[in-house]
Amino acid sequence: MLDSKGRHLVQPFIDKTAHNLIKVGFTANTITTIAFIIGILSGLFIYYDLPYWAIFVLWLSGFLDAVDGTMARLTKPSSFGTVLDVSYDRLVEISVILGLAFRFPEAMWALLLLSVAIIYAMTIFLTVGAVSEKQGVKSFYYQPGLAERTEGFILFTLMIIFRDLLVPLTLLFLVVEVFTSLQRLREAKKILS
Template identity: 65%
Template structure:
């Protein structure tokens, strides 16, 4: 939700950073890899009891993840770059969940359910995107939802910084992901039943 509706407020900063990195002759794919390496370290910092550092690297990773998209649009995006971007995003999320699960094993069951809900929501998202192209839509259909990446990062931040409430925050995250997945399923039924009604759209 925030990725879709609040992006315009931070896009100027994202665009300027993209321009600076392009001047340094960096490619979008290189920044994608850097964002992944930085982001996946978050789970390591969580496990070793460094929550502030974990949150900091998580948000730096998220910012670079937005920057690489702007860089790709300013130059030339590649299909493999998209594959890396989506895959690395999930691995960063998994690293945080694993870090929390190993540090707080008593809440591992809730974190496992959260992982399942993320798989559910992303499966719907990616499948609709793939099927929509075969249905004649102009581009990859981006489904906005209650929980997009920024909401996930906000909830991860609460989970990392306030472990006393970890179980409750995880259950809230789980609920939000399930609602998002169901929301996308219902939207997919409408969109794919009437492919000419909506030409598809990209995020940003």
């Protein structure tokens, strides 16, 4: 929801960063890969009890993830770049979940349920994007919902900081993902019927 509704507030900074990176010779796919490498460090930092470093690299990777898409649109977007972007995003999320699960094994059951909910929500998102004739700014139809990347990062941040509330926060994230899945299924029925 925040990605769809609030992107215009941060887009000028994203644009400036994208232009500067293009000017010095970076490609969108290179930034996608750098964002991925930085992002997966979050799980290691969580596991080694460095929560603020985990949050820093998570959000830096998220910012670069927004920049790479802008860079692609300013240069030459590629279908392979889209595949890299979407798959690397999931691996960063998996890194956070694994870091939390191995650091706090008592919460593993809730994190496993959250993983299932994220997989299902992303399956709907990607399937609707693949079969929809609607086109947007991105290379596929971007189906908005309550839980988009920024909401996920906010919830991951809360889960990393408030460890005593890890299970309730994980279950809150699970409910948000289930709601988003139902929201996207409902919209899919409308646009694909």
